Amino acid sequence: MPAPRVLSALDVARIQLYHFKAIIIAGMSLFTDAYDLFCIAPVLKMLGEIYYHEDSIGTPILSIFYAIALLGAALGQLLVGYLGDRLGRRRVYGICLMIMVLSSFGCGFSVCTSRRSCVMASLGFFRFVLGLGIGGDYPLSATIMSEFANKKTRGTFISAVFSMQGLGILMSSTVTMAVCAAFKNAGKGSSEKTKAAEADIAWRLILMIGAIPAALTFYWRMRMPETARYTALVENNAIKAEKDMEKVMSISKSSQVEEDLPQLPSSSSSTSSSYKLFSRRFFSLHGRDLFAASANWFLVDVVFYTSNLLLSQILNVSNKPHNVYDSAFEVAKVAATVAVCSTIPGYWFTVYFIDRVGRVKIQIMGFFLMAVVYLVAGIPYSWYRSDHGYTSNKGFVVLYGLIFFFSNFGPNTTTFIIPAELFPARFRSTCHGISGAAGKLGAIVGTVGFLWGTKRDEEHKDVFPDVKRVRIAFLILGGVCIAGVLVTYFCTRETMGRSLEENEEDEICAYSSAPGSPSASELPTITTQAIVFLNRHYPHSYTLPACCINSSTTGYNLQKQHSKRKHIRLLINNPMHKVLWS
Numbered sequence: 001m002p003a004p005r006v007l008s009a010l011d012v013a014r015i016q017l018y019h020f021k022a023i024i025i026a027g028m029s030l031f032t033d034a035y036d037l038f039c040i041a042p043v044l045k046m047l048g049e050i051y052y053h054e055d056s057i058g059t060p061i062l063s064i065f066y067a068i069a070l071l072g073a074a075l076g077q078l079l080v081g082y083l084g085d086r087l088g089r090r091r092v093y094g095i096c097l098m099i100m101v102l103s104s105f106g107c108g109f110s111v112c113t114s115r116r117s118c119v120m121a122s123l124g125f126f127r128f129v130l131g132l133g134i135g136g137d138y139p140l141s142a143t144i145m146s147e148f149a150n151k152k153t154r155g156t157f158i159s160a161v162f163s164m165q166g167l168g169i170l171m172s173s174t175v176t177m178a179v180c181a182a183f184k185n186a187g188k189g190s191s192e193k194t195k196a197a198e199a200d201i202a203w204r205l206i207l208m209i210g211a212i213p214a215a216l217t218f219y220w221r222m223r224m225p226e227t228a229r230y231t232a233l234v235e236n237n238a239i240k241a242e243k244d245m246e247k248v249m250s251i252s253k254s255s256q257v258e259e260d261l262p263q264l265p266s267s268s269s270s271t272s273s274s275y276k277l278f279s280r281r282f283f284s285l286h287g288r289d290l291f292a293a294s295a296n297w298f299l300v301d302v303v304f305y306t307s308n309l310l311l312s313q314i315l316n317v318s319n320k321p322h323n324v325y326d327s328a329f330e331v332a333k334v335a336a337t338v339a340v341c342s343t344i345p346g347y348w349f350t351v352y353f354i355d356r357v358g359r360v361k362i363q364i365m366g367f368f369l370m371a372v373v374y375l376v377a378g379i380p381y382s383w384y385r386s387d388h389g390y391t392s393n394k395g396f397v398v399l400y401g402l403i404f405f406f407s408n409f410g411p412n413t414t415t416f417i418i419p420a421e422l423f424p425a426r427f428r429s430t431c432h433g434i435s436g437a438a439g440k441l442g443a444i445v446g447t448v449g450f451l452w453g454t455k456r457d458e459e460h461k462d463v464f465p466d467v468k469r470v471r472i473a474f475l476i477l478g479g480v481c482i483a484g485v486l487v488t489y490f491c492t493r494e495t496m497g498r499s500l501e502e503n504e505e506d507e508i509c510a511y512s513s514a515p516g517s518p519s520a521s522e523l524p525t526i527t528t529q530a531i532v533f534l535n536r537h538y539p540h541s542y543t544l545p546a547c548c549i550n551s552s553t554t555g556y557n558l559q560k561q562h563s564k565r566k567h568i569r570l571l572i573n574n575p576m577h578k579v580l581w582s
Contacts, residue, residue, distance in 0.1 A: 006228050006242040010249075011151045011499050018248045022148050023157060025224065026141040027164035028217045032100055033134045034168030035175075035210035037069060038335065040127070041309055042176045042328035046203045049324040050196060051116035059455050061120065066309055066447045068124050072131020073138075074440035080136025081433015084143060085234070085426055090226045093140050097218055099133030104211035106130075108204040135440065139432035142420035146428075147227035151499050155354035158417045163347035166339060166408065168210070169308075173336035175209050180325035180332070199324045229500060233425040277427060286423060290431055292491035293419040296363065297439030299484040300411040303370060303477050305443035306450045307403055311335055342401035346408030358496040359414045363488045366410010371481035373402045378474025411484055415439065421495035446477075 044065060048057040076096075083092045106126035112118035141161055149157040183202045187195045225248060231241035275281035311334055353362060377399040419432040454469040 006238065006245055007232060007501055010148070010228060010245065011501075013150045013249060015150075015153060016249055019149065019157060021220070022145060022224070023160050025217050025220050026145050027161040028214050029097060029100070029137045029141055029221075030162060031164040031168040031171070032104075032210055032214035033137055034165035035172040036100070036104060036130055036134060036207075037073075038169050038308060039172035039176060039206055039210060040065060040069070041311065041335070042173075042180075042331040043203045043206055045327040045331055046199060046324055047120070049327065050199050050203070051119065059451050063448045063451050064124060065120075065127065066451070067444045069127045069131035069134070070305070070440045070443045070447070072128040073135030074131075074437040074444075076132035076135025077138055077433040077436040077440065078135075079132070079433075081139035081430045081436070084140050084429030084433075088226050088235075089140055089144050089147075089230055089429065090224055092136065093144065093224070094218065094222045096133050096136040096140060097214055097221055100130060100137065101211045101215045101218070103127075103130035103133060105208050108208035110204070135433075135436065138416070138436045139420075139429045142416055142432055143429045144224075144227055146417075146420040146500065147229040147425075151497060153355055154421065155359065155417055155496060156351055158420060159347070159351045159354050159413050162413050162416045163344070163351055163408075166344035166347045169343060170336055170339040172206075172210060173332040173339060176206050176332035177329055177336065179206050179209075180329040184323065184325040184329075195324070202325070203328075229425045233501075277430060282427075286427070286431070288491055289422045289493060290434065292487060292493075293415065293422065293431070293435035294438035295487045296411060296484055296492065297415040297419075297435050298442035299480050299487065300367070300407065300415055301439040301442035302446035302480050303374075303403075304407050304412050306446035306477065307400070307407075308335075309447050310450055311338065338401055338404055342404035343408055346405040346410070347413060349405075349409040350413040353409075354414075354417070355496060358494050359418050360488060360492050360494045362409065363411045363414040363418075363492065364485055366406045366412075366414070367481045367484035367488060369406040370403055370410065371478045371485070373399055373406065374474050374478035374481060377403075378471050378478060411488075418492065418495055421498065421500065422493065425500070 044057060044062065080092055080096060103126050107123055107130065110119050110122035110126060112122065142158055145158045145161050146154055179202050183198055187198050225244035226235075226241075228241040228245045231244060232238045311331070350362065377396060415435070419435040420428065423431040450473055454473055
């Protein structure tokens with residue numbers, strides 16, 4: 001049976017051109033995700049000037065527009081994550097991209113140009129649909145990249161995909177500044193009515209441009225084969241899995257020696273797949289991992305989205321523009337500065353260190369240092385704050401930039417990676433979607449909570465939040481980061497250097513130790529002859545579940561193998577793998 005051959009070959013495959021192609025294809029969707037989610041802040045500034053004139057957009061409307069796409073993203077992650085495990089990663093992947101592209105253009109073509117209730121309702125609807133596509137893209141991009149990658153550099157590849165978000169944030173700011181500058185210069189000397197019509201085109205153009213890069217990758221996305229791990233382990237078609245991988249990657253054939261080894265008789269269903277999602281057995285095996293992944297993602301998104309979406313208000317960007325474009329330009333300029341100096345470097349630090357340091361250590365470090373910065377920035381917030389704009393708050397800007405750096409060189413990236421590595425193939429996309437949906441709910445809680453918690457009363461109405469309340473909010477966000485440190489330390493497992501197939505093995509180990517399972521004497525044992533044979537002909541690295549070792553027969557040889565850092569995989573009751581037995 002070729003399943004062990006192709007999967008083990010993927011684990012040790014050298015870095016190839018297709019790996020980089022997959023990074024670009026999957027990463028471009030994350031690029032569009034970030035562009036669409038974070039371009040809304042300057043666009044709302046423009047909408048306030050165009051449709052609300054002297055009155056800025058009120059807190060209720062701001063809350064709805066910040067939350068609507070995030071709510072759609074949460075639902076999209078749950079729905080598409082589940083479909084990715086039921087129908088296949090590739091089948092659903094193209095649909096998500098189409099939803100993102102079409103809804104981005106839908107936002108730009110929102111009906112009405114004069115009635116603000118009409119245009120805001122239309123824009124809100126398309127933002128929700130856009131969120132569905134964005135959310136669905138998260139579990140699929142992470143799962144696909146994890147299942148194509150080798151185990152040595154898997155974290156690097158997944159984090160490289162996620163790092164495209166930084167470029168998306170920078171692109172949204174750059175496009176906003178370019179569009180605002182171009183329309184401002186072109187509109188000089190025009191009548192007020194003409195300027196209003198031009199401004200109405202400008203914000204629509206900003207929303208639509210982000211869909212173009214993702215649309216360009218649609219052809220290559222649809223030509224991607226299904227991942228070998230899904231085909232072999234979920235669809236039980238190992239031969240097709242091997243053929244699909246041979247079309248796009250050069251895979252070592254040294255595993256062909258397996259064909260000379262005895263096979264375990266196939267059965268109608270493997271023990272490891274006999275239970276369902278959310279069953280008691282599922283929670284027994286994966287409940288802690290799912291809780292840790294979801295809780296960490298919830299906590300980091302409370303912090304990350306609050307800090308990012310409300311950047312202009314926290315840094316006190318001027319609210320007295322000379323025209324409709326100035327305020328949006330200033331917001332975009334601040335976001336671009338933070339992206340270049342903090343956000344993007346943080347992503348790429350993670351790309352470099354993730355497979356050297358480990359996921360858990362980076363996540364703990366990021367949460368802890370974010371907490372420190374929030375406390376340092378929050379306690380004397382009024383010292384840093386100035387009504388003359390963010391350029392007068394240089395010390396605070398530096399501290400605020402560190403928050404973004406340690407968020408991305410920390411939990412914002414690792415929470416995307418870890419769920420793609422913790423769960424068995426048949427649950428991987430679903431569990432990643434659940435974890436991500438928890439994160440988006442955290443983003444809604446943080447963003448809406450900050451808007452209302454720092455809102456001035458009507459008597460002192462101002463776009464800028466109340467100073468004392470911001471200080472309290474910062475201290476709360478610091479506490480959220482401390483909670484992230486605790487959840488990571490006590491509940492999160494390290495996945496660095498771990499083969500994805502070890503998730504299947506863990507289930508088998510748990511099965512063999514469960515009541516009514518075979519005793520140790522009934523389990524197959526590895527013979528000395530088999531160990532010598534594998535040591536000579538099978539160069540890949542394998543692991544042996546401890547529950548399957550018969551020490552009286554193999555103890556000496558296994559100890560010798562471990563001293564050479566050679567490990568053997570023995571999967572019991574799994575027809576997708578072969579077993580060496582005495």
